[in-house]
Amino acid sequence: MVEHTGGRMLSEKQYSLYKRALIDAFLKLDPRTLYRNVVMFTVEIGSVITSLLWVQALGGHGEAPAGFIGAIAAWLWFTVLFANFAEALAEGRGKAQAESLRKMRQDTEAKKLYLGYEIEKGREPAPTDFIKVSSSTLHRSDFFYVRAGDIIPVDGEVVEGVASVNESAITGESAPVIRESGGERSAVTGGTVILSDWLIIRASANPGEGFLDHMISLIEGAKRQKTPNEIALNILLIGLTAVFIVVCASLYAFSLYSVKAAGAGVPVTVTVLIALFVCLAPTTIGGLLSAIGIAGMDRLIRRNVITTSGRAIEAAGDVDVLLLDKTGTITLGNRQAVDLKPVDGTDIMELAETAQLASLADETPEGRSIVVLVKEKYGLRGRTVGASESVPEMQFIPFSSHTRMSGVDHGDVHIRKGAADAIFAHIQEQGNSISDQLKQEVNVIAGAGGTPLVVTKNGKALGVIYLKDIVKGGIKERFAQLRRMGIKTIMITGDNRLTAATIAAEAGVDDFLAEATPESKLKLIREYQAGGRMVAMTGDGTNDAPALAQADVAVAMNTGTQPAREAANMIDLESNPTKLIEIVEIGKQLLMTRGALTTFSITNDLAKYFFIIPAAFASTYPALAALNILGLHNPILSAVIFNALIIIALIPLALHGVAYRPMTAEEALRKNILIYGIGGVIAPFIGIKIIDMLLVFIGV
């Protein structure tokens, strides 16, 4: 949500971000916090021991030359610092965002209504009805009053009034939004500003528990808990670390034995064993694991999605059923006119002109699409909406839910358009009959999934306008991609089965739920979950809340009601229903990044054996030198340096995630094994050789 501010002061901000991260990298050396990251904690212990050995060597009693021990110790410290830096950098980006949010959370003045105040429809409270208090004293279920210019003190639900609200601080969207009691636009967020009119609001959160507080704590990572998958991976990494501790410790004993058995050489030094351990320990993934998690959450935030738990992001990667609302997600928000069908011998141009007249004042997208159609298809120039001035006798009849018709009266000409059944009634009212041709045209359009609008002039049908749902461009391809990823898409619509089936076929969804009710949605989700599937959905209305609560990944629109937002585990601040697909992708990307770096980290180790083992035991068993296939001069130091630098090199990958495009599981695995598995085997051979050459070049 801070994208729009982030862009402007990029470089300055970035600089401070790095500076802050650098400082934090050192602060994070504190073992009291570092112990949570077992891999890096063991590396730190190794750094301390080698540093002490270095001091001892400086005193002339070292187990190896002080320069060597010192270099190893220094690079081990770098290893820890680099990992800390990665984590700090990931956290830092969130912190900067939290900072700007926190500014909005300052104490504001709230107009708390007295306990006995009776809310009356349309009546604005008088100054005697409320008392001014600090926002921090407002509790859940307190009523308060806000008017134009006020900052809404806490989250709440509008119980009376209509007002326009500037929510740009939260959504980044500068256009004001309407908030009113009842319906789906009743939730307000603390920190947003009333632009016009007034509201009576019932507080829905206690101090410090509001939406804003929640967002800040999420972004700052203060409450960031490790997600189940992260914990599982962490356990594996701890296991690997334990293995390598045992491997290296036992190697000391084996070395003692070997020296005795061969009668040659000296036992391997502690410095070399610690270097070996650090090279083998999964430092790459261990150092970047938390950064990956934080960055994943950050990527969602950048797309203006707030999650209430990291678990939801992981779940998003697993989703295999997407419930998508038809309107707004699959189709453009509104239907469009695509054809005119004259009936009863009406001239097509007459129908076109009449349809245009009927729609001139119709500001709905459907109405505008009719004007566009006749202009493009029949060459009739649209008259401006201000036509009421140039043709003063025109009187527009707006759509009303009572008549379900709209139109224009132009002298004694009465033009009407509307839904078939409404117009049929209108025609019969006028004493005319409905021709078979008209009925047929209406049925054909309805049968094709369209909406027929009948146009009449003076109570006589001229023809039918074919309104059609327009499927969003590219959405079909998107669904095909999702199918390849193994995700089933289900369109949810209130339309009848026939209409729904047509749109579903056109959009290429796998299935649809027609005439959807909150109950049928809930039932559908439960059925899929009973079959072991993970279901994601979006919703905004209060009646969506049960389904949202049931879904594994539930995205509520920020414009939605408070119950919907509470039932969801993600909130889309932009209220863009297509966002669900992106969320799934981010979830997958997060897991992939973890898997890729784990693989890379482990496969790296094989190469390191080839470098370190011959060097470590060269004095006892010179024959092992045959394993030093690259002819390295400083194999151990080079490996340690490589091990540290690779963390830095992979920070961008950890923060941005591995490149993601939709593909099947098999393709994804092949690609990632090739890049991170095979690459992980090869990379250290090249990297360590280069480092070794550089070391020789600078004379080490």
Next chain:
Amino acid sequence: MGISESFQSIIRKQVRSALVVFFLLTILTGIIYPLVVTGIAQMIFPTQANGNLIVHDGKVAGSALIGQPFTSPGYFWGRPSSTSPAPYNAGLSSGSNLGPSNPALISAVKARAEILHAADPGNTLPIPVDLVTSSGSGLDPDISVAAANYQVSRIARERNLSESDVSALVARQTQNRQFGLLGESRVNVLKLNLALDDMSSHLITVTPSAGQREVPPPLVFGLRMTEWIQLILFFIVLAALIVPIGGFMAKVYSGERTFLTPITGPVEKWILSASGVSGSEEMDWKMFAVAMMIFSVIGIAVVFVLQMAQQILPLNPAGVGPASWDLSLNTAVSFATNTNWQAYAGEAGVSYLTQMIGLAVQNFISAAVGMAVLIAFIYGFSRRSATTIGNFWVLLIRSVMILLPLCTIIALILVSQGTVQTFSGPVTVPLLDPVKDNSGALVTTQSIPLGPAASQIAIKQLGTNGGGFFNANSAHPFENPTPFANFLEVLAILIIPTALCYTFGKMIGSARKGIAILIAMTLIFAPLVGMTIWSEVSGNPAFTPLGIDQTPTLFQPGGNMEGKEVRFGVVQSAFFAVVTTVTSCGAVNSMHDSYMPLGGFVQMFDMQIGEVVFGGVGSGLYTMLIFVILAMFIAGLMVGRTPELYGKKIEPYEMTLTTIHILIPIFLILGLTTVAVLTDTGRSAILNPGPHGFSEILYAFSSASQNNGSAFGGLSANSVFYNLTTALAMFVGRYAVAIITLALAGSFVAKKIVPVTDGTLRDHRPLFIVWLVFVVIVVGALSFLPALSLGPVVEHLSMVAGGVIHG
């Protein structure tokens, strides 16, 4: 109070069931089974079952399967023997266990070559390698045709016979490859010498045939064609058996009717009802684990007591005394854990009673426990949202009912080949050519131990136990008398672990998932076999300067023959060695300590990767499935889903158990090896110097922790230190891992099954199979390469560099 009371009553009930089941299975597998096999064997194969004794001039002259020492220049000499106190001491079969780089081996071979040269100075032929290397059993009855031919000139001169007559005799005594295909052509030395005596006394005459001209055999990818055919034939036979036997086991475990149900059904019901177990009573994982542990501890206690008291118990014709407490404990744990690490010598250390109702029974039930745990684990995947993982007693008994019929068949075929099956005590036979023992005393007789061996060997292989009836295990001519017996024994080792993969697939509803795991195992197995065969066929470079011929030809197996038997040759020995180490069987038909370093490397690596290729019966597959979980966890991440296996989500709890499962053997092996190399007691047991000595210790703990049971035999493992440390390794390596497996089963069984979509990673496709192979090898390599590099790797590199390791 109420809870602990009910807990106590549950335990009491399980203990009662355990005692009854144990008692009845002991009767069944320890008494009825060997008696039935002995009865049939004595009826159909009386000669073979009683030791294949050769009657010459109306007197018993020896066994056709047990070699005798020959040192007089007028007799054909057999393989050098490393038994003590005298060569070819049938009372204590053993190989030299000298490592390939051991100076003692090189000088021994050199000395033997010098003796051969001194006895026949005019002979400038290269010496066939089997004539200067000691056999695995020390009782090898055969030499290669080349080795016999090499001695023809000496014999002819000493006996005043024409070379062509002697050659003709050798040709007449030559046994061709069994069925023209299996094993090596060879000459039985005792029979040859008996015929030689007959020929000298003109009792027989031979017609000289056209002299055998050696035609160099065509080598196909480094091996003789017959060897390729043997290997390929083996895999065809194995593959043909997997589906029927795997399907049969799936049916048995599911309680479906099979053709054996009329026999096994009533037995199963009878044992269950006698032990008060209701067949339909299911157990959760904790109850399952409790039952398994109670049962296993009873087994350990019984074997312990049997050994401590064997001198006062019946069926002890050889009068074997009691074993020490630490050895008894070690052996008891060893057999209960399906390890069959043997710190004792079968001929001298245990009575027939201990063998039968102690060790052989454990062979059955330890294998059955492994299979029961596997089936419980499979239920963890195949059932959804459940709490129970089957009934331990039912699964245990059904496993025994699978093993018993197969064992009976295998045992009888082994008897037909010459494996002994009798309750008689040792027979004493005269030596044709008396020999002096280490103290210089003359030995004129050979005491040949017999016993109910075939019935035990069948289950030792089929149950991947590996505990030999005799010290030299399957290198002993009575355990593994012919190449066909060897073929059958290898088949017996592999059949259940491989077929269980199919059973697994069947039981989780997708046979190809099981086949996929089998393919992954085979992909790991094949290169290890190839590496070992290549390394052994190449022979020991240290012998080449001594004028020793190690080239495989029609007339000799060639290669590194130290510790190997002529009838198997190098290839079938190497194949057996890999099979026995990958499967946690641990039976050996050649002495692993004497393998080339790369061969030893493979054997250790086989065990260190977790005994998952194909592994022990049951345990191999359940451990492989642990690696499948690990592989799937990482692969699942890489496809962008929280990982799931066979539809079950892998979450922190499962990952914790999986990680511990993998860590336990690694910690045991490296930790105990560390303790051993740091202590004098640990180091003093070593036989071979240098890195090979380190390998002996590393091998011992790899073998014990992974429940394999084979050894680098040079290590003197019968000491309090090794008896206790290996017992610890075996106990923890078996039961901790099995309990974790059950806990995983308990966790998986409660999960629902996620349906397969295009987003699901297919666990049976080639890509995942290769990934699984990679994960298994990488985990093993990362954990053990450093240790291995100080053992076999450096030994190999030094030998390549031409140096002999200094001791």
